[in-house]
Structure formats: structure tokens, C-alpha cells
Amino acid sequence: MxxxxxxxxxxxxxxxxxxxxxxxxxxxxxxxxxxxxxxxxxxxxxxxxxxxxxxxxxxxxxxxxxxxxxxxxxERHPSHEYRSELPLPAGHxxxxxxxxxxxxxxxxxxxxxxxxxxxxxxxxxxxxxxxxxxxxxxxxxxxxxxxxxxxxxxxxxxxxxxxxxxxxxxxxxxxxxxxxxxxxxxDRAGGWTTPGAAARWGRWATGVAAAVPAFYAVVRLAWAAGIPFGISDEFLAEMQRTGMVWAGLGLGAFALAGAVLTLGLVQRWGEVFPRWMIGLAGKRVPIRLATVPATFVALAVTAASLGLYSEPELYTSELSLAHIPQLAWPLWGAALGAATYAYHLRRRPACRDCGRGLVRSREPQAY
Structure with missing residues (x-):
């Protein structure tokens, strides 16, 4: 089917x-x-x-x-051998x-x-x-x-x-x-989709994709520590009274962990499990283990930013440090999507259907 x-x-x-x-x-x-x-x-x-x-x-x-x-x-080619051309589509x-x-x-x-x-x-x-x-x-x-x-x-x-x-x-x-x-x-030249090109522009995208959630995490973790970063003392006291500060702690920790994992898209430990991971040390990280959750987060962040920017309060309320990380969510979503795609382009293996990609190195690449 x-x-x-x-x-x-x-x-x-x-x-x-x-x-x-x-x-x-x-x-x-x-x-x-x-x-x-x-x-x-x-x-x-x-x-x-x-x-x-x-x-x-x-x-x-x-x-x-x-x-x-x-x-x-x-048509599917019966073997996995490289072919210079694919049959032209029928019923085009x-x-x-x-x-x-x-x-x-x-x-x-x-x-x-x-x-x-x-x-x-x-x-x-x-x-x-x-x-x-x-x-x-x-x-x-x-x-x-x-x-x-x-x-x-x-x-x-x-x-x-x-x-x-x-x-x-x-x-x-x-x-x-x-x-x-x-x-x-x-059969055309890969251009910006080649592993080397993806490594270059992927570094910039990964840096941006990690910086935005890290800033968001700093703000939320500061609130959990009792520091009114970007908000009034009264609002922080209200958050502590209602328990919202602990919800913010969870979101901050989630964002910080996401920022660290994002850096793995351009690090060796994002391609090969590190030595301290017993049972997995030295094994290659499955590509989808990184790309599937990263793609979900990129889409969720982009969708959230669209809803956020549709709120009238965003344009009528006074801008503060508490709002700036959320205002950068569209940049976060786009950068994370680009970083994830670059990781995929660098690591994708030879295609089993057309055989293309056999010439690229299978050695892990750290940048």
C-alpha cells in the first residue's frame, strides 16, 4: 500500500x-x-x-x-546498486x-x-x-x-x-x-544539500536554535530561585503563592535540556553515544532519535509563536525581559528546523532505492 x-x-x-x-x-x-x-x-x-x-x-x-x-x-529498481538515471515518471x-x-x-x-x-x-x-x-x-x-x-x-x-x-x-x-x-x-550537483555545505550552515542554525531556549530557561529558572527577572516583586510573590513558579521551573528545565540536546546536532556525541552511556557507548546514534523529537519541537514552537503573535496583548502590554524569549520563538522554530535538516543531510546513508550517496564517508563528523 x-x-x-x-x-x-x-x-x-x-x-x-x-x-x-x-x-x-x-x-x-x-x-x-x-x-x-x-x-x-x-x-x-x-x-x-x-x-x-x-x-x-x-x-x-x-x-x-x-x-x-x-x-x-x-518503477523501483530491483537492486540497491547505483544508477546514474531513474526512469521518467509515467502518467506525469x-x-x-x-x-x-x-x-x-x-x-x-x-x-x-x-x-x-x-x-x-x-x-x-x-x-x-x-x-x-x-x-x-x-x-x-x-x-x-x-x-x-x-x-x-x-x-x-x-x-x-x-x-x-x-x-x-x-x-x-x-x-x-x-x-x-x-x-x-x-543527478544534479548537491549544492547546499551536500554534507560539507550542510555542516557549515548547520552550525549557525544550531547556535541560534540553542541560544533562544537557553535564554528562556534562564528567565524561568531565575523566577524559581526567587529572582524577579523581568517581572515585579508582586507578580513573583503571586506565582510563588499559586505554585506557577514550579510550573515555570519545569518549563525552564525542559528548555535548558532542549538547548543542550540541540548542540548535539553538531557535536560528536550527537552521532556516537559517549563512553559513559553503558551498553550504548561507541554505537552510532540513530538519525531519527535526534531528528524526530527535534522536528516535533520545531513545529510545536512555530505553531505556538503563531498563536502568541495573534494575541492583542502582545502589542498592547509593556515589553519586558519576560516577554523577549517568547518573542524570539519564530526564530527558534525556524533555526531548529534548519539545524535538524542539516543534521539529516550530513548523516543520511546511501539510498537503498537509488544507490546515491555511496561515495560519502561513513565516519562520524564532529563540528
Whole structure:
């Protein structure tokens, strides 16, 4: 079963659920009916309007994915040996049709992974370790029904669906461009995607991607230590009274750990497990062990920054040091995405489908 078929099924199912929300008149998890939608880009929209749009968007996408499955098909080479050329795609759509299909599907991907999620998804990811560890001890004292709710579940579903559709569309885009569907390589010079080039621009992206969360962590950890960094003494006292300062401590620790792990994208220990890791020492770090969580964080941060910048309070309240790290979230998301892609380009192995990449060194590279 092709990836386009695998993505079309969930898209059609979720689109059908959108039709139910449309005709039932209730249950749509986004828009004005979301009780905690303060940072959602969709918070002012009427569910009666947005629900049918949501349903139609996904159903049309499902149809386009089925069309992609049947067009631009490409033979798989029976061996893993290098070939200088791949067969030209069969059933290749016209240029206009291809651009229209790609434009629609990528717009839907952006809507699902960037527009629908808001700051709550990033907050949930930051709080999750604390909630899991503290749950048996009844700490922190919160209502778990508020954290694990219908709206959050749908944000996670939309993110997962968007990533699945993105993978399906990306493979078709490569296929119809005459490139390898699996790895995206073709016979043209690699340019900025070569391992050497990726190492150079990846260093800059990694530095920025680590600096922003580190600054965010410094602010939150200062509050936990009783230092009113960027806030008033009264507000800090209120945070200490309500326990918010400990939530900030968790987010700060999460951000600091993320900053350190981000640096691993350009360090040797990000490619080979260090000696102190018993049982793993000396073994190569699986590429996806780094790229999958980093990609999730990059998307979650970008989505959160879009919701943050849509808040009127951001432009009407007085700017302070407490706000600056959050204002830099768009830069953080873009830099982390670029750093992750550079890491992937440096470390990706030879393609098993087309054989390209056999000439590059398999030795770990530290920069």
C-alpha cells in the first residue's frame, strides 16, 4: 500500500468527522466553542463556518492523495546498486495540475501542523515529564482533566495527520520531479544539500536554535530561585503563592535540556553515544532519535509563536525581559528546523532505492 493511500484514509475519516460536526452543530474542537482558546489563531471563528471548511479541506485532500497514488508512478529498481538515471515518471500530470495539487496539499499541511495547534501543545510537551513523574504523588495539584482533554487530543491528531500527509505529498513531489522518491536525490550537483555545505550552515542554525531556549530557561529558572527577572516583586510573590513558579521551573528545565540536546546536532556525541552511556557507548546514534523529537519541537514552537503573535496583548502590554524569549520563538522554530535538516543531510546513508550517496564517508563528523 502506497503512502498516499495510507494518508488518504485518515484524511477522509477526519474529514467525515468534520461533516458530523457540521450537521450535528456541536463537538467541533476549535474556534469559539473551545473554552481555553486564548492563544489559538482560530479562537474568534464560528464553528458553524469553520467546521464545513475543515471537512471540505480534508476530503478534497483525500481525493488528491488518491489521484497522486495513480499518477507519476515510478518503477523501483530491483537492486540497491547505483544508477546514474531513474526512469521518467509515467502518467506525469501537467505542470499546472502538479503545481495546483502541491499548492493545495502543502497549504493543508501548514494548516494542520502550524495553524491548528497553539501554545497549549508546546506547554503540554513541557509539562508532560513533570506530570508523569508526579502523578503517583498527587503533584502538581492540578486537574488532569484540564490537561488531557478533547481539544488537546485533536491538536495532536491534526499534527500527526499533517505529518503523514506531508510525507505522502513529499514523496509524490519528488517522484514527479524525476528525483528518487525515497531520498530526494537526483543527478544534479548537491549544492547546499551536500554534507560539507550542510555542516557549515548547520552550525549557525544550531547556535541560534540553542541560544533562544537557553535564554528562556534562564528567565524561568531565575523566577524559581526567587529572582524577579523581568517581572515585579508582586507578580513573583503571586506565582510563588499559586505554585506557577514550579510550573515555570519545569518549563525552564525542559528548555535548558532542549538547548543542550540541540548542540548535539553538531557535536560528536550527537552521532556516537559517549563512553559513559553503558551498553550504548561507541554505537552510532540513530538519525531519527535526534531528528524526530527535534522536528516535533520545531513545529510545536512555530505553531505556538503563531498563536502568541495573534494575541492583542502582545502589542498592547509593556515589553519586558519576560516577554523577549517568547518573542524570539519564530526564530527558534525556524533555526531548529534548519539545524535538524542539516543534521539529516550530513548523516543520511546511501539510498537503498537509488544507490546515491555511496561515495560519502561513513565516519562520524564532529563540528
Amino acid at each position: 502506497s503512502i498516499q493511500i495510507k494518508a488518504a484514509g485518515p484524511a477522509a475519516a477526519y474529514g467525515t468527522l468534520g461533516l458530523y460536526w457540521t450537521f450535528a452543530g456541536h463537538g467541533f474542537p476549535f474556534g469559539r466553542d473551545d473554552p481555553r482558546n486564548g492563544t489559538s489563531v482560530l479562537r474568534t471563528l464560528d464553528p458553524a463556518v469553520i467546521a464545513p471548511i475543515f471537512a471540505g479541506m480534508l476530503l478534497i485532500t483525500a481525493v488528491l492523495l488518491l489521484i497522486m497514488h495513480g499518477s507519476g508512478s515510478q 500530470p501537467t505542470r499546472a495540475a502538479r503545481l495546483a495539487m502541491l499548492g493545495w496539499c502543502w497549504a493543508v499541511v501548514v494548516a494542520l501542523v502550524i495553524v491548528v495547534p497553539d501554545t497549549r501543545l508546546l506547554t503540554l510537551a513541557g509539562y508532560l515529564p513533570i506530570l508523569i513523574v508526579g502523578a503517583p504523588f498527587g503533584w502538581p495539584p492540578i486537574d488532569y482533566g484540564i490537561v488531557f482533554n478533547w481539544q488537546h487530543a485533536n491538536q495532536v491528531v491534526c499534527l500527526a495527520l499533517g505529518l503523514l500527509v506531508a510525507l505522502a505529498v513529499l514523496r509524490w513531489q519528488r517522484r514527479t520531479a524525476g528525483a528518487c522518491e525515497a531520498c530526494g536525490r537526483d
